[in-house]
Amino acid sequence: MTESTLILFALAGIGLIIAWRRGDGSARRSTEAGWSTFKRTLPLLIVAFIIVGYVNALEPQAFVRTWIGPDSGLRGILIGSIAGILLPGGPYVVFPLIATLYSSGAGMGPTLSMITSWAALALLSVSFELPFLGWRFTLIRFGLGLIVPVLVGAGGMLLSG
Amino acid sequence: MKLLNEHPSNTASLDLPCSTSALTIVPMRLPKIDRTTLLLVIVALFLAGVAWVRGGNALALKGLEIGARTLLSVTPLLVAAFLVAGLTQVLISKQMVERWLSASSGLRGILLACVAGALIPGGPYVYYPIAGSLLSSGAGLGVLIAFITAKNLWSISRLPYEFALLGPTLTITRFCFTFVIPPLLGLAAELLFGRYIENIRAAVQ
Numbered sequence: 349m350t351e352s353t354l355i356l357f358a359l360a361g362i363g364l365i366i367a368w369r370r371g372d373g374s375a376r377r378s379t380e381a382g383w384s385t386f387k388r389t390l391p392l393l394i395v396a397f398i399i400v401g402y403v404n405a406l407e408p409q410a411f412v413r414t415w416i417g418p419d420s421g422l423r424g425i426l427i428g429s430i431a432g433i434l435l436p437g438g439p440y441v442v443f444p445l446i447a448t449l450y451s452s453g454a455g456m457g458p459t460l461s462m463i464t465s466w467a468a469l470a471l472l473s474v475s476f477e478l479p480f481l482g483w484r485f486t487l488i489r490f491g492l493g494l495i496v497p498v499l500v501g502a503g504g505m506l507l508s509g
Numbered sequence: 510m511k512l513l514n515e516h517p518s519n520t521a522s523l524d525l526p527c528s529t530s531a532l533t534i535v536p537m538r539l540p541k542i543d544r545t546t547l548l549l550v551i552v553a554l555f556l557a558g559v560a561w562v563r564g565g566n567a568l569a570l571k572g573l574e575i576g577a578r579t580l581l582s583v584t585p586l587l588v589a590a591f592l593v594a595g596l597t598q599v600l601i602s603k604q605m606v607e608r609w610l611s612a613s614s615g616l617r618g619i620l621l622a623c624v625a626g627a628l629i630p631g632g633p634y635v636y637y638p639i640a641g642s643l644l645s646s647g648a649g650l651g652v653l654i655a656f657i658t659a660k661n662l663w664s665i666s667r668l669p670y671e672f673a674l675l676g677p678t679l680t681i682t683r684f685c686f687t688f689v690i691p692p693l694l695g696l697a698a699e700l701l702f703g704r705y706i707e708n709i710r711a712a713v714q
Contacts, residue, residue: 351677355672357589363593364592367596367599374600378599380595381594382595386588395549396549397580398576399556402553402556402557402575402576404575404576405560405571406559406560436544444674447675460679463679467661467662468662472545473633473637477637480637481640481644481709482713484709489657492697492698493694496690496694500687503686
C-alpha cells in the first residue's frame with residue numbers, strides 16, 4: 349500500500365500547488381475542508397474499524413467463501429448486489445468493510461457488485477433523492493440501475509477466471 | 510440561543526440581562542448522533558458480543574486490537590485522501606458545475622452532465638439539491654439521470670478514499686467496468702421514459 353500512499357500524496361501536492369497559485373486562500377481553505385471532513389467522520393471511522401477488527405477476529409473465511417467466494421456464481425453476485433444496496437454510511441465506512449470481506453476470501457465478482465451497488469443504489473441516499481426529485485424519478489433510476497451491479501459482477505467473475 | 514448550559518458557572522459568566530436568560534427555555538441538547546452512526550454502533554456491539562461468547566475476553570480484545578491496528582495502518586493514506594477530497598471541494602465550485610449544465614440538452618447535455626457529476630464534490634446533501642434546482646430550471650430526464658449516476662460512479666472526490674481503502678486493483682477495475690454506465694443510463698432513461706419528465710417536475714414543485 350505504500351505506492352498508493354505516494355500516489356495520493358503526489359496528487360495532494362499537485363492540487364495544493366494549483367490552489368496556491370490562485371493566491372486567494374484556496375490552499376488554506378482546502379486543508380480546512382479536509383480537516384473538517386476528517387473531524388466530522390472520525391467517530392464513524394473508529395466505529396467502522398472496530399467492526400472491521402471484529403469481522404477479522406471472528407475469522408469469517410469459510411462463511412465468506414461459501415456465500416460470496418470466487419465460486420459462488422450468480423448467487424454470490426446477487427448477494428453482493430443486495431448487500432451493497434443495504435450498506436449504510438459513506439465511503440470511509442463502507443470501503444474498509446468491503447476490503448475486509450475481500451481479504452477474507454470474497455470473489456472479485458461479488459466484491460465489485462457490492463461496491464457498484466452501494467455506489468449507485470445505496471438505499472440511504474434515496475432518502476435525500478425523494479424530496480428533491482420525487483418517487484417517479486427514483487423508480488426510473490433505480491429500475492434501470494438494478495442491472496448494473498449484476499453486469500459488473502459478472503465481468504469481474506470472468507476477469508478473475 | 511445557547512444560553513442555559515448544563516454547567517451553572519457558564520450562566521453566571523454570561524454578560525446578559527438576567528431576564529433574557531431566565532425567560533428563555535432551552536431544550537436539553539444531547540450529542541447529535543445520526544442514524545448511520547447508531548446503526549454501526551449496534552453492529553459493532555453485536556459483533557463484540559459474538560466474539561465474547563465465542564472466545565471470551567481474549568477474542569473480544571483481539572477484535573479491538575485488529576481494528577486499531579488496521580486503522581493506524583491506513584491513517585497516512587486517509588490523511589492524503591482527506592486532503593485530496595478537500596482540494597476538489599475548493600477547486601471545483603458548485604457554480605461552475607451549474608453554469609456548465611444549464612441550457613444543455615440531448616446527447617451533448619447528457620455527456621456534459623456526466624462530466625459535471627464526476628467533478629462535483631460532496632455527499633447526497635449537496636448534489637441532490639443541485640439536481641433539484643436543475644429539474645426546476647428545465648433539465649431533461651436523461652441529463653438528471655446521467656448527472657446522478659456519474660456522481661455515483663465517476664466521482665473524483667470519492668476515488669481517493671476508494672483507492673486508499675480498497676487498493677488500486679479493485680478501484681481501477683471497478684472504475685473501468687462502470688465507465689460507460691452514466692452516459693448509457695442517461696440515454697436509456699431519456700429514450701424510454703423521457704416523456705414523463707413534466708410529471709416528475711410537476712410532482713416536485
